[in-house]
Each structure stands twice: as structure tokens, then as C-alpha cells.
Amino acid sequence: MPMITVEWLEGRTQVQKTQLAEALTNAFVDIAKVSKDQVWIVFRDVKRSDWAMAGKLVSEQ
16 A cells, blocks of 8 residues: 655645545555555645755755
8 A cells, every 4th residue: 555745834724635635546546556545645744944955954044
């Protein structure tokens, strides 16, 4: 069973999450030949103050 974890900065809408979940699921069904009910997706919304790039917090950029 595929487990997909999406870590991204918070602020995406439920509609965006729904659309991405559908697209990722369909890709696994088409490419990996698994059934839809086998695809699990977890969205981890990270605060800008908890994410750093290039040595700086994203919230400070």
C-alpha cells in the first residue's frame, strides 16, 4: 500500500488538497497498478516559522 506524505507550508485550501489527493491517487492507480483504496495520503501543513531554507526561517524572508 503506497503511503504518500506531502509536507508543505500551511495555507492551502481544502479544495487544493482535494484536487492534489485525487491527482496523486490517480497517478498511483495508473502507474503503480494499485487500487484507489490502497493509496493513503497525509498532508502536513508546516508553519512558516517552523521551516527554514538557506539558513533562514521562511517567516523571516
